[in-house]
């Protein structure tokens with residue numbers, strides 16, 4: 454399957470596939486809404502990639518991002534799940550913030566996530582040379598994602614205690630990770 458995977462920019466009509474991945478990747482209470490994903494596509498489609506099987510047409514992964522102004526604080530308020538990309542995204546922003554990332558469970562462990570992640574980094578480096586820093590947050594519990602980010606050169610810069618609040622489960626700390634963009 455991996456030979457037939459292509460990485461391409463998102464299209465608005467991919468939204469239902471993206472929501473399926475979102476649903477299968479995150480616990481209730483942590484899932485973000487379709488409206489928010491549509492706003493992400495509108496705000497910065499160039500920083501939103503999907504992985505598609507060119508044999509079957511199935512979309513099995515996505516990664517979305519925003520560009521933030523340098524004076525944008527990196528704090529719990531602006532990092533909050535569901536924040537409005539249309540008000541935060543700035544096309545000339547110097548910080549890349551990776552808003553979400555997921556692959557379908559039966560696509561995992563095949564380096565498709567890694568391929569998506571690297572494709573986004575390469576694209577931003579090429580098309581947005583002003584970007585000086587890449588930022589993301591990850592739950593302390595999402596080991597696969599944390600390993601991938603660490604391997605890609607991201608380092609923990611802080612934590613937000615009890616940031617992720619899945620329904621009927623204990624809250625999880627968010628790990629803030631950053632990487633210089635050059």
Ligand SMILES: CC(C)(COP(=O)(O)OP(=O)(O)OC[C@H]1O[C@@H](n2cnc3c(N)ncnc32)[C@H](O)[C@@H]1OP(=O)(O)O)[C@@H](O)C(=O)NCCC(=O)NCCS
Nearest residue numbers: 478554555556561562563564565566567591595597598601
């Ligand atoms: C994080 C995620 C996108 C990685 O996607 P992926 O397609 O599995 O990526 P890769 O194949 O490159 O694997 C990344 C790591 O996850 C491990 N992994 C994750 N799920 C796995 C599975 N079901 N089977 C085997 N390995 C798995 C891989 O072994 C790999 O670690 P390694 O390089 O140390 O071996 C995917 O695990 C996912 O959607 N997780 C749930 C949502 C999530 O945590 N998103 C990140 C939000 S910050």
